[in-house]
Structure formats: structure tokens, C-alpha cells
Amino acid sequence: MKDMIDIQQFPASHLPARILMGPGPSMVDPRVYQAMAAPLVGHLDPEFVRLMDRTQELLRYAFRTENKLAIPISGTGSASMEASIANTVEPGMPILICINGYFGERLAEMARRYGGDVTVINRPWGEVFTSKEVEEALKAKPAKVVGIVHAETSTGAEQPLAEIAKIVHNHGAILIVDAVTSLTGVPLKIDELGVDICYSGTQKCISAPPGLGPITFNERALEHMRRRTKPVASWYLDLSLVQAYWGPNRSYHHTAPITMNYALYEALRIVAEEGIENRWARHRANSEMFWEGLEDLNLKCLIPRENRLTSLTTIVIPEGVDDAAVRKALLDDYNIEISGGLGVLKGKIWRVGLMGYSSRKENILLLLAALNKLIYK
Numbered sequence: 001m002k003d004m005i006d007i008q009q010f011p012a013s014h015l016p017a018r019i020l021m022g023p024g025p026s027m028v029d030p031r032v033y034q035a036m037a038a039p040l041v042g043h044l045d046p047e048f049v050r051l052m053d054r055t056q057e058l059l060r061y062a063f064r065t066e067n068k069l070a071i072p073i074s075g076t077g078s079a080s081m082e083a084s085i086a087n088t089v090e091p092g093m094p095i096l097i098c099i100n101g102y103f104g105e106r107l108a109e110m111a112r113r114y115g116g117d118v119t120v121i122n123r124p125w126g127e128v129f130t131s132k133e134v135e136e137a138l139k140a141k142p143a144k145v146v147g148i149v150h151a152e153t154s155t156g157a158e159q160p161l162a163e164i165a166k167i168v169h170n171h172g173a174i175l176i177v178d179a180v181t182s183l184t185g186v187p188l189k190i191d192e193l194g195v196d197i198c199y200s201g202t203q204k205c206i207s208a209p210p211g212l213g214p215i216t217f218n219e220r221a222l223e224h225m226r227r228r229t230k231p232v233a234s235w236y237l238d239l240s241l242v243q244a245y246w247g248p249n250r251s252y253h254h255t256a257p258i259t260m261n262y263a264l265y266e267a268l269r270i271v272a273e274e275g276i277e278n279r280w281a282r283h284r285a286n287s288e289m290f291w292e293g294l295e296d297l298n299l300k301c302l303i304p305r306e307n308r309l310t311s312l313t314t315i316v317i318p319e320g321v322d323d324a325a326v327r328k329a330l331l332d333d334y335n336i337e338i339s340g341g342l343g344v345l346k347g348k349i350w351r352v353g354l355m356g357y358s359s360r361k362e363n364i365l366l367l368l369a370a371l372n373k374l375i376y377k
């Protein structure tokens with residue numbers, strides 16, 4: 001143990017302002033950074049309580065829902081994912097999880113840890129499920145909870161959701177949808193689709209730093225929760241307790257990360273100012289421009305156009321090109337972060353996020369020029 005610290009060994013950190021074009025975090029609007037510089041107030045201060053109320057209203061707008069429960073979980077996207085599972089899964093309960101990538105696997109793992117009797121259906125990474133496949137699985141073995149990923153960040157595939165909620169409901173189950181990489185960037189209308197639980201993270205299309213996990217439960221999901229026979233195994237993520245803090249009683253549960261809530265509020269104001277439909281359209285227009293540029297460079301996308309996410313593009317690394325060397329040069333010479341593949345796609349793809357404040361033409365043009373230079377010159 002050291003009794004003295006040589007402070008010269010610990011210089012102040014000077015972190016670069018990167019162009020973040022990976023799968024997250026995305027870049028943060030300067031307005032959000034400004035909002036984060038505001039002084040702390042207490043987490044029960046009337047001004048903070050007002051901000052909490054307004055945040056819930058803006059989250060309902062972002063999710064396209066009238067659900068009463070729409071709050072940010074204190075924690076990253078994995079915390080909102082775990083809150084969805086912890087509150088709905090009980091030991092021995094039959095659960096169905098659809099896996100076509102890394103995050104579907106994480107959902108299944110969480111459901112198992114909460115004691116669920118988990119059945120999985122699989123699709124090769126990059127493919128998506130048909131509603132029929134979900135129906136067949138439920139016919140083969142009924143489930144009480146079904147989990148599926150809308151935007152699979154490990155592959156860049158967008159899971160079509162039409163019909164799935166209806167099928168799930170017809171089989172007496174509730175539907176959880178992971179929208180970490182889609183919320184506010186990719187069209188998603190929770191109420192219209194009939195999704196019962198949806199969760200996300202702040203660091204993707206919402207373009208705030210990582211640290212909060214927006215989540216919404218509809219009445220059917222709350223009813224499912226009320227029928228629990230045992231308390232939620234996680235005290236921190238027990239929504240009946242967390243809700244009491246976000247609801248009219250403001251009962252103390254934990255100290256909300258105040259500054260992150262300033263950030264989310266400002267980021268959601270920006271979403272509302274832009275207009276959610278306009279924001280979806282911007283993500284699409286910019287990604288289409290990027291895809292055209294990739295085609296001009298003879299670079300192939302992993303996912304066919306009909307299921308390709310507009311928030312995250314996966315590029316097949318051409319034969320003979322050094323994955324790590326290109327990514328290192330992008331970072332060192334162009335200040336651009338993109339990411340490599342995960343799991344079975346490691347070394348095979350690059351993942352390029354065009355999310356929120358990162359989804360801008362100048363970023364796309366620079367990345368295309370950089371890829372051209374690094375691959376062909």
C-alpha cells in the first residue's frame with residue numbers, strides 16, 4: 001500500500017473528441033454536454049421532480065406510447081434489459097427467447113439466471129425471424145414471456161415486429177422487445193405494435209452518454225407483474241419499488257444519477273424538437289447515402305437491404321484486408337471510431353453506427369474517403 005502518491009504520475013486526462021461511428025456510444029450533442037454542466041440539485045428537489053415528470057412525458061413520445069410507466073432505469077441498457085427480465089420471470093416460468101445474435105443470447109442468459117424455464121429459437125446471426133416461427137415455437141411449447149431483439153447490434157439486422165405481439169398475446173404471453181440500438185433512430189411504435197415491454201439505452205440513437213436505460217411497461221405487463229408469487233429477486237431493479245420513486249409519492253429508492261438525467265432530458269428535448277418521424281427519416285437518408293458510397297467502393301453489407309438497420313451498418317471485410325489495421329488507422333489518422341465484429345462475426349465484419357448526433361453527412365463522407373484510402377491506396 002502506498003502512503004504517498006507522486007501526482008506527476010497521474011496527469012489530468014485529456015481525452016480526444018472522437019468521431020464516434022461504432023455501435024455505441026454515439027456522439028453527444030453539445031447541448032447535452034452543456035446540460036450536464038448544470039449544478040447538482042437534490043434528487044427530491046422540486047426542480048428535479050419536475051424534470052423527472054417531463055422526462056417521462058418525453059419518453060412516452062420517444063416510445064410512441066401512452067403507457068403510464070415510462071422511466072429511465074439507473075444503469076446502462078443491460079440494466080433495463082435485466083429489469084425487463086427480473087420483473088417478469090419467476091423460477092420455473094416457461095420463457096421463449098429468439099436468438100439471432102449476441103444480445104438475444106444475453107436475454108436468454110438473464111432469463112435463465114432468474115430461474116426461467118427457457119426455450120430458445122435460433123436463426124443464424126444476421127437473419128431475422130418470421131412471425132410464423134415465433135408462433136410455431138409457442139405452439140410447440142407455451143411460454144409466459146417472449147423476448148426478441150428489434151435491432152441486433154451484433155449483426156445490423158432489423159427484426160420485423162408486425163404480427164408478433166398479436167401471436168404472443170393469443171398464446172397468453174407478454175412480449176419484451178430490446179430497442180437499445182433503435183429507439184428514436186429506427187421506426188418503432190410500441191402501442192401500435194402491441195409491444196408490452198420495451199427497453200433501450202441512452203448512448204445510441206438518443207445520443208446521450210451511457211448510463212440510463214429507458215424502459216416502458218404497458219398495463220398487460222404490469223398485470224403480469226402483479227400476479228407474481230415471489231418478490232423480484234433483484235432489489236435494485238424491482239420496478240414496484242422504482243416506480244414508487246418515479247410516481248407521485250416520490251418514495252426514496254436510490255439516489256438517481258442526477259447529471260445523467262439532465263443529459264437524457266436535454267437529449268429527449270432534441271428528439272422532440274427534430275420530430276421523431278423526421279429523426280427516423282434522417283437516419284434512413286444518411287444511411288442510404290452511406291450504403292451508396294460503400295457500393296461505389298465495392299464494399300458489401302452483411303445484411304440484405306430489406307432487413308438492414310438504418311442505425312447500424314455491418315460491412316463485410318474484403319478478403320486480404322487487415323481488420324485491426326484499418327480500424328487502428330481510422331482512429332489514429334482520422335480520429336474515427338468504428339468497431340469490429342462480435343462472436344461468430346469477429347474478424348469478418350466492421351460495425352458502423354450512424355446514430356443520433358453521429359448520423360451526419362460530414363461524418364459519412366469522411367469515413368468513406370478514409371476507407372477508400374486505407375483499403376485501396
Ligand SMILES: Cc1ncc(COP(=O)(O)O)c(C=O)c1O
Binds near residue numbers: 024079178
Ligand atoms: C441490442 C443491445 N441490447 C443490449 C445492450 C446492452 O446495453 P449496455 O451496453 O448499455 O449495457 C446493447 C449494447 O450495445 C445492445 O446493443
